[in-house]
Amino acid sequence: MFPMKKIISKGNFDYYTIGWRLGEEAFYYRFVVQDKGETCYYNKWGARDVPSEFYDFKIVPGFSTPDWAKGAVMYQIYVDRFCNGDKTNDVETGEYKYIGDISRRVEDWSRYPQPMDVRDFYGGDLQGIIDKLDYLQGLGVEVIYCNPLFVSPSNHKYDTQDYDYVDPHYGKVIVDGGRVLENGSQENKDAEKYRIRTTDKRNLEASNELFIMLVEEVHKRGMRIILDGVFNHCGSFNKWLDRELVYEQADGYERGAYVSADSPYRSYFLFHKDDPEEWPFNSSYDGWWGHDTLPKLNYEDSPELEEYILSVAKKWVSPPFNADGWRLDVAADLGRSNEYNHGFWKKFRNAVKSANPKALILAEHYGDPGEWLQGNEWDSVMNYDAFMEPVTWFMTGMEKHSDDYREDLLGNADYFVESMTYHMANMTTPSLQVAMNQLSNHDHSRFLTRTNHVVGRVGKLGPEAANRGVNHAVMRSAIVLQMTWIGAPTLYYGDEAGVCGFTDPDNRRTYPWGHEDKEMINFYRDMIRIRRNNVVLKKGSLLMLKQAPGLIAFGRFWDDSQIIVAINNSGCLREVTLPVWRAEVSDKSSMARLMYTYEEGYVGEFEEYMVHDGKISFMMGKYSAIVLKNKKW
Numbered sequence: 078m079f080p081m082k083k084i085i086s087k088g089n090f091d092y093y094t095i096g097w098r099l100g101e102e103a104f105y106y107r108f109v110v111q112d113k114g115e116t117c118y119y120n121k122w123g124a125r126d127v128p129s130e131f132y133d134f135k136i137v138p139g140f141s142t143p144d145w146a147k148g149a150v151m152y153q154i155y156v157d158r159f160c161n162g163d164k165t166n167d168v169e170t171g172e173y174k175y176i177g178d179i180s181r182r183v184e185d186w187s188r189y190p191q192p193m194d195v196r197d198f199y200g201g202d203l204q205g206i207i208d209k210l211d212y213l214q215g216l217g218v219e220v221i222y223c224n225p226l227f228v229s230p231s232n233h234k235y236d237t238q239d240y241d242y243v244d245p246h247y248g249k250v251i252v253d254g255g256r257v258l259e260n261g262s263q264e265n266k267d268a269e270k271y272r273i274r275t276t277d278k279r280n281l282e283a284s285n286e287l288f289i290m291l292v293e294e295v296h297k298r299g300m301r302i303i304l305d306g307v308f309n310h311c312g313s314f315n316k317w318l319d320r321e322l323v324y325e326q327a328d329g330y331e332r333g334a335y336v337s338a339d340s341p342y343r344s345y346f347l348f349h350k351d352d353p354e355e356w357p358f359n360s361s362y363d364g365w366w367g368h369d370t371l372p373k374l375n376y377e378d379s380p381e382l383e384e385y386i387l388s389v390a391k392k393w394v395s396p397p398f399n400a401d402g403w404r405l406d407v408a409a410d411l412g413r414s415n416e417y418n419h420g421f422w423k424k425f426r427n428a429v430k431s432a433n434p435k436a437l438i439l440a441e442h443y444g445d446p447g448e449w450l451q452g453n454e455w456d457s458v459m460n461y462d463a464f465m466e467p468v469t470w471f472m473t474g475m476e477k478h479s480d481d482y483r484e485d486l487l488g489n490a491d492y493f494v495e496s497m498t499y500h501m502a503n504m505t506t507p508s509l510q511v512a513m514n515q516l517s518n519h520d521h522s523r524f525l526t527r528t529n530h531v532v533g534r535v536g537k538l539g540p541e542a543a544n545r546g547v548n549h550a551v552m553r554s555a556i557v558l559q560m561t562w563i564g565a566p567t568l569y570y571g572d573e574a575g576v577c578g579f580t581d582p583d584n585r586r587t588y589p590w591g592h593e594d595k596e597m598i599n600f601y602r603d604m605i606r607i608r609r610n611n612v613v614l615k616k617g618s619l620l621m622l623k624q625a626p627g628l629i630a631f632g633r634f635w636d637d638s639q640i641i642v643a644i645n646n647s648g649c650l651r652e653v654t655l656p657v658w659r660a661e662v663s664d665k666s667s668m669a670r671l672m673y674t675y676e677e678g679y680v681g682e683f684e685e686y687m688v689h690d691g692k693i694s695f696m697m698g699k700y701s702a703i704v705l706k707n708k709k710w
Contacts, residue, residue: 150609151568152221154223162208228242240311241281256270264322334359347362405441446458470492474530632660
C-alpha cells in the first residue's frame with residue numbers, strides 16, 4: 078500500500094493525491110481507507126469491506142482513444158434505406174441473381190421489407206447522405222457510422238466483392254448498359270449490366286470520388302465518419318474467388334480462386350479439397366458458419382492476404398479518403414485461432430494508427446471484450462453487454478431481438494446496476510468513453526417496438542404488429558438514459574423519427590421522409606443539445622445514487638459541474654429523494670431542471686429544485702425521466 082496526501086477539502090469531501098511513475102505493463106489499483114480499526118476498499122465495485130481484484134481500476138500506459146470520439150453522438154446509416162439521392166445508380170430488377178433469385182428494385186419507398194430482403198433495393202446511396210447532412214448536423218450528430226459501402230451484391234453489403242472501391246450502386250454509374258438477366262437465366266456470367274457497373278474502373282473511380290466528396294462535406298460541418306470493415310469473410314462474388322464468374326468476363330482482372338487452381342488468390346481461401354482435378358469451379362472452400370456466399374478469409378496460410386487487408390485498413394483512413402475510423406464486423410471470429418486473431422488486430426491497430434493516429438477502431442463483439450481491450454488492439458466495442466442489453470431488460474423486459482419477455486427483469490434496478498457494473502469493469506475508462514451505446518441497430522429489433530412487449534419476429538407476426546401498442550414515454554426515458562450515460566450514444570437511423578420494426582429484416586425499414594414523428598425528432602434534438610452543451614456528460618464520472626424497483630438515479634460530475642438523472646420506469650407516481658451530495662453537489666445550493674419527460678410528452682423549461690442537507694426531493698410521474706444540473710452555471 079502507498080499512502081496518499083490530502084491536498085484540499087471542499088464541501089463534504091477531502092481530496093487526496095499520489096504520484097506514481099508507470100512502467101510498460103498495465104497498472105491496477107484500488108483505494109484503501111482505514112479508520113479506527115476499520116478497513117474499506119474502493120474500486121469500480123464501490124466501497125466494500127472486502128477487496129475484489131476483478132473490479133480494480135486499471136491504467137494501460139500509452140493507451141488512449143481519440144478525444145473527438147469521447148462521448149460523441151453517433152448516427153448509424155444503413156445506406157440503402159436512408160435516402161435515395163441518385164436514381165440513375167439504382168439496382169435494376171433482374172440485374173443479377175443472388176441466393177436463388179434475381180435482384181429487385183423496390184419502387185415504393187414506404188413498402189415494408191419482405192421476409193427475404195437481402196436482394197431487394199430501395200435505392201439509398203451516398204448522394205442521399207450528402208443531401209441530408211444539414212438534417213444530421215441540425216439534429217446534433219457528431220459522427221456518422223455507415224454500414225458497409227464497398228462493392229457487394231446484397232443490400233447489407235457484409236459480403237464484400239471488392240475492398241478497393243465503393244459500390245457504384247451507392248456511388249456513381251458513369252458507364253452503363255448491357256443486359257439484365259433474361260427470363261430463366263441462372264448464370265451471373267450473363268449479367269452484363271451488373272458486370273459493367275461493378276467492374277468498369279470508370280464507375281469504381283467515380284464512386285470513390287463521390288465518397289471523398291462525402292467525407293469533405295462531413296468534415297466541413299465539424300463531423301466525422303467511420304466505415305464498416307468486414308475482414309473475417311468476403312462474398313462469393315468477390316473478385317478473388319469469383320464464384321459467380323462476373324470477373325471472368327471483365328477486362329483487367331486476374332482469375333478467381335474458384336475458377337483456377339493457378340489463381341494468385343488461391344491461398345486467400347481454405348479449400349478442403351485441393352487436388353488439381355477439383356478445378357475449375359472448386360466449391361469446397363471454407364465458408365463462415367458454413368455459408369457458401371460468405372467465404373472465410375484464410376489469413377494463416379496467406380501472408381499476401383494479410384498484407385493486402387492491412388493496406389486496405391490504411392488506405393481508407395488516409396488521404397484522399399480520410400475516413401475517421403473503422404467499425405469491425407465479427408472481429409473476434411477473424412482467423413482460425415485466438416492467437417492469430419490477437420496478432421492480426423495488433424498489426425491492424427499499428428497500420429491504422431500509423432496512417433491516422435486519431436482514427437477510431439470499434440469492434441462488434443458479444444460477450445467479454447476484455448482480452449482485446451488491453452491497449453494494443455481495439456479502442457472499444459459496440460456496447461451490447463454494458464449498455465444495450467441491461468438497458469433493454471430494465472426499460473422493456475424484452476430481449477434485444479424481441480425473442481423473449483422477462484417480467485422479472487422489467488424495472489429490475491438491481492439487475493441493471495449489477496450488470497452495468499460488472500460489464501463496465503471489463504473496460505478501461507478510455508474504452509468506455511468511446512463505446513458505441515445503441516438502443517437499436519441493423520441486427521436487432523427497433524427499441525420502440527420492444528416497448529410493446531410483443532415477442533416474435535416479422536415472419537409470423539407481420540410488420541404491423543411491430544407498430545402496435547408501443548410506449549413513447551418509455552422510449553423517451555431510454556433516450557434520456559442513452560444521452561446521459563458514459564460512452565458514445567449512437568442513434569440507428571429512423572429511431573428519432575419513430576420507426577418501428579422487429580429484428581432483421583424488419584428493422585431495416587426506410588427512413589420515413591415526410592412522415593416523421595416530429596415530436597420524437599425534436600426530443601432527440603433537445604437531448605443531444607443537452608449532452609453536447611455539458612462536457613460532464615461526455616467525460617464526467619458516474620455514480621449510482623439510488624436503485625429501487627422501477628427506479629434508477631445516478632450522478633455525473635466533472636470539475637465544478639454536476640448533473641443528476643432519475644428514471645421512473647413504473648406505472649405509478651412516486652416521490653424521489655436523492656443523496657446528491659455524493660455526486661459533489663454542495664449543500665444550500667439548487668439544481669435547475671434541464672429536461673423532464675412524462676407519459677404524454679416532455680418539458681425542457683427551467684424549474685428550480687433546492688438542495689437540503691445534501692438531498693433533493695421531487696415527484697415523478699409514471700414512465701418519466703428527469704435531468705437536473707447544479708445551478709452554478
